[in-house]
Amino acid sequence: MSFPDFLSKLFKSVAIPIAGMQTPSDSQYPWGREVYGLHDTAYSDVYFAWRKDQSIPAARLQALSPTTAIERLDNRSGYVREFSLRVLMAQDWADGLQPVTKRLNDYVPINRELSLQLVLHWLAHMPFESLVDALPALYALETQSRADFQQVLAALQARLLAPQNRDLVLVGTSHGSAKVRFQCWRLCLALYDWSDLEKVERTIESGDSALARSVEPLVYKLADSELQALLTQRHRLKAMALRRAVYLSLWRRKLGDTDELFSIALWDPSFSIRWLARHWSKDQPQVLVAAYRRVLAEPVSIRLKRYALEGVGQLGRADTMDCCEAALLDVNPSLRKAALVALCSFASATRYAYLTQALNDGDLAVVRMCFELSLNTGDHLAYDDLLPVVQARSQELDFFVRLVEYASHVSVWLSIHLVSLTRLAGADVQGPLKPHVDNFLNRWGRQQIYFAPSKKQWADVDAWIPYETLAPRSALRFALEAEAKRMKARS
Secondary structure: OOHHHHHHHHOOOOOOOOOOOOOOOOOOOOOHHHHOOOOOHHHHHHHHHHHHHOOOOHHHHHOOOHHHHHHHHHOOOHHHHHHHHHHHHHHOOHHHHHHHHHHHHOOOHHHHHHHHHHHHHHHHHOOHHHHHHOHHHHHHHHHOOOOOHHHHHHHHHHHHOOHHHHHHHHHHHHOOOHHHHHHHHHHHHHHOOOOHHHHHHHHHHHOOHHHHHHHHHHHOOOOHHHHHHHHHOHHHOOOHHHHHHHHHHHHHHOOOOHHHHHHHHHOOOOHHHHHHHHHHOOOOHHHHHHHHHHHHHOOOOHHHHHHHHHHHHHHOOHHHHHHHHHHOOOOOHHHHHHHHHHHHHHOOOOHHHHHHHHOOOOOHHHHHHHHHHHHHHOOOOOHHHHHHHHHHOOOOHHHHHHHHHHHOOOOHHHHHHHHHHHHHOOHHHHHHHHHHHHHHHOOOOOOOOOOOOOHHHHHHHHHHOOHHHOOOOOHHHHHHHHHHHHHHHHO
16 A cells, blocks of 8 residues: 555545645645635635646736735745735735735745845835835844845835935834834934934934933933923923933033922932932932922822822831821822832831731722732731731622732741631622632642641631542642641540
C-alpha cells in the first residue's frame, strides 16, 4: 500500500496533499476550500483555476473582492498568499498597503518580490494622508530580517521629504496615533531647522507626552527669558516632563519669585513635581506644615485637600496628627481614605485603632484601603475586632469578598479563622459568596498547614465547616482531621 493510499484509508478516503504530489484542484479535492480557508466560492474558483493553469486573465482577477484578498494574506498556504497579492496587483487597491507591508517579510521569495512591487508602486502614487497612517508599519520593517527595508525607505523618504509635503508631515505630529506622531516628529527634525525653543513649542502644541519627554533635555538649555515666558504660560504645559524641567531650571537659576514657584509646584497635579517642592523646603518643614494646614482648613477643592494629606503623611510629624484625624471624619470618602493613609504612614502607635475605626466606614472604598494598609503595615486585623463589623455588614457581598481576599494573605490558621466569619453573612449573600469561599478552602497545601490552630481558632473553624464536609483529599481536611484526633486524645 502506498503512503497516499494509507492516508486515504486512515482518514476515511479524505486525501491529504503532501510534498511532491500533484497540485490539488477543486474538482479533485472538494475539501480544498476548507483546507485553504477559501469559503468564498467565486474567489476559490479563480484560485484553483490559477493553480491549475499558472495563469489567469486579468479581468477575472479584477472581478474578485479585494477585501477577501486582504483577509487571505495571512493564510497558511504560500500559494494562497501569492494569489491574493496578484489580485491586489491587478486591482491596484492601495488600501491594502499596511497588510501587504507585512508580506515584505514573508518566507516565500515570490511573495516578498510581489509585495515589494506593490509597496513601491503605492508609495509613489497613494494619497499622502494614507501614507502617513502607514508609517509605523513601514518603519517596523527595519527590524525584520527578510524585508528589503533600505529600498522601501528610499522610496518613502523621496515622498515624505519632498518640499510640497513639508506642511503635511508637520500636521502628522498631531495625528491620533502616537506611533504616527513619533515618526512624523522624526521627519520634522530632518525637514526643519528649528531652535531648541521652537522644538519645545511644537511638542507643547502636539500634546504628546512621549515627544515632550524627548525634548525635556532641551528645556535646561533655554535662555532665562524663555524659561520665564514658559512659566507664565504653564497652563499650556500639559506634559509633566516639560513642567518639571521648567520648574527645576527656574529654581536652580534662582529666577523670579522662588516663593511663587514653590507654591505652584507644591500643588501641581503630578506627584513627582509635588515631591520636588517638598524636597526644596526640606530644611524648613514648618513652611510645608503651614501650607497644608491652611488648605485643609479652607473651603478649597477636594483635590488640593488630598494633596495636603499626602504631604502630611510624607512629612510624618506628630504635630499634624490633629488635622488628619479631623479629615478622617470628613463627609467626603476620598478625603477619609487619604487621611487614613496619612495616619497609618507615621502614627505607628495608634495605627491599629485607626484601622479598626475605618472598618466601620460607610464607604467600601475606605474599607478596602483599610484591608490594604493592614497587610502593608503588618498590623493584621483580629477576629474579635472583625466580628461586630461582620455582623453589621451581613448584607454587603462586596465586604465579604474583600474579607476573603484579605484573609488569603495572612498566616494559615488566622486566615481560615477570619474566613469562618462568612457564616454570618446574610442568606442573600451566601449564594454569590460561596465560590469565593470554596476557592479559598481549596488553595491550601499540606506544606503550608504545618502547625496546629489555637483552641479558639479550632472551635470556630470546626463549628463553621466540619472536616467531614471537605473533599477527601483536601489538605485542609487532613489538618482538621488530625487536630480533631488530637483534641479527642486530650479529652
